[in-house]
Amino acid sequence: MKRLCKLAIVILFMLLLSSCGQKSDREPNAEGEADQTKSIEAETGKAKNIEMDESAEESPADENNTQTQEDEGAMKRDITFDFKTKTVTLNSGYRMPIYGIGTYSLTDSECIDSVTAALENGVRLIDTAYMYHNEESVGEAVRNSGIPREEIFVITKLYPNQFSDPESAIEDALKKLDIGYIDMMLLHHPGAGDVDAYLAMEKAVADGKIRSIGLSNWYVEELEEFLPQITVTPALIQNEIHPYYQENDVIPYIHDLGIVVQGWYPLGGRGHTAELLGNEVISKIADAHGKSSAQVILRWNLQKGVVAIPGSSNPDHIKENTELFDFELTEDEMEQINALDRDEKHDWY
Numbered sequence: 001m002k003r004l005c006k007l008a009i010v011i012l013f014m015l016l017l018s019s020c021g022q023k024s025d026r027e028p029n030a031e032g033e034a035d036q037t038k039s040i041e042a043e044t045g046k047a048k049n050i051e052m053d054e055s056a057e058e059s060p061a062d063e064n065n066t067q068t069q070e071d072e073g074a075m076k077r078d079i080t081f082d083f084k085t086k087t088v089t090l091n092s093g094y095r096m097p098i099y100g101i102g103t104y105s106l107t108d109s110e111c112i113d114s115v116t117a118a119l120e121n122g123v124r125l126i127d128t129a130y131m132y133h134n135e136e137s138v139g140e141a142v143r144n145s146g147i148p149r150e151e152i153f154v155i156t157k158l159y160p161n162q163f164s165d166p167e168s169a170i171e172d173a174l175k176k177l178d179i180g181y182i183d184m185m186l187l188h189h190p191g192a193g194d195v196d197a198y199l200a201m202e203k204a205v206a207d208g209k210i211r212s213i214g215l216s217n218w219y220v221e222e223l224e225e226f227l228p229q230i231t232v233t234p235a236l237i238q239n240e241i242h243p244y245y246q247e248n249d250v251i252p253y254i255h256d257l258g259i260v261v262q263g264w265y266p267l268g269g270r271g272h273t274a275e276l277l278g279n280e281v282i283s284k285i286a287d288a289h290g291k292s293s294a295q296v297i298l299r300w301n302l303q304k305g306v307v308a309i310p311g312s313s314n315p316d317h318i319k320e321n322t323e324l325f326d327f328e329l330t331e332d333e334m335e336q337i338n339a340l341d342r343d344e345k346h347d348w349y
């Protein structure tokens with residue numbers, strides 16, 4: 001009888017163990033993967049399981065995303081910046097670094113050297129464009145870096161004069177960059193044929209040529225008109241943002257759509273940096289933290305949820321622009337910089 005009791009206890013224990021094992025095997029894989037696929041289907045409108053960044057699968061943003069999709073039938077990701085990994089998860093499911101290097105006005109060897117210096121200093125986000133005439137140089141620096149392709153995130157843009165034949169323009173960018181796929185392609189400006197050009201980028205995403213797509217120089221009015229005409233919500237919008245042109249009305253509007261915001265001319269743009277870097281309020285805050293004015297401005301961007309892509313060909317500046325994570329601006333300091341807004345655009349678009 002005693003032996004029978006013992007046997008019954010052992011069987012019960014084994015049954016319990018096996019049921020726990022099955023549960024823990026299934027939860028993260030089957031459900032997680034199914035939700036990822038479902039989210040992408042919702043976004044692209046196509047039954048295609050696009051390869052996702054592994055780390056993105058683990059992101060808590062996915063839980064929010066799934067929940068929102070189930071609740072509202074639309075996908076909206078948590079686009080809060082992760083200051084530990086220095087990345088943000090885009091609504092496409094891919095992770096993008098929250099700071100990088102811009103390459104406007106850098107060409108040939110100057111561009112290759114700048115991107116190489118940035119990559120050597122840990123930068124993994126590079127912004128280029130057809131109009132910068134340096135996609136080949138960016139591609140060369142990426143290929144020569146020895147860094148695994150998947151660790152680098154390259155953004156390029158189609159210019160309005162390419163919108164009439166976007167398929168060829170996309171092929172042209174792929175060929176010039178020569179890095180396999182494009183992480184992100186943006187339309188550089190609104191212009192004739194922009195909806196068709198965007199739809200062509202959507203197709204290139206479905207074909208695996210581009211991973212994420214977005215817009216540049218689209219503000220509230222332009223977005224209200226444009227978004228109902230497309231299928232895939234932009235993952236990113238890149239607009240002019242600096243302490244003298246803050247777009248405090250536009251940023252929350254874009255964020256509310258689950259779209260990440262990236263700022264161009266973060267330091268005011270060439271010809272304007274002295275005004276911003278020499279600003280008394282910014283300099284004082286920089287002194288208090290033992291940082292440079294440039295670092296304070298870039299950190300202000302990050303704390304506002306704006307991805308920063310300062311341009312530089314100076315290796316010391318390139319390094320300096322990566323050292324943004326060993327200090328934090330107080331609420332009061334953020335407010336002081338917010339108060340500098342002059343609605344002063346430094347370029348026409």
Ligand SMILES: NC(=O)c1ccc[n+]([C@@H]2O[C@H](COP(=O)([O-])OP(=O)(O)OC[C@H]3O[C@@H](n4cnc5c(N)ncnc54)[C@H](OP(=O)(O)O)[C@@H]3O)[C@@H](O)[C@H]2O)c1
Nearest residue numbers: 102103104264265266267268269294310311312313314317
């Ligand atoms: N989508 C669009 O329409 C659009 C428009 C404009 C720009 N963009 C993108 O945004 C990126 C950033 O804009 P940008 O490069 O024109 O302007 P920016 O980043 O505001 O300023 C670049 C200037 O800042 C200087 N600089 C950089 N880091 C510095 C530091 N730590 N201390 C002092 N000076 C520093 C650079 O000089 P040094 O070379 O001497 O460091 C350069 O003269 C562009 O490169 C491009 O990728 C997009």
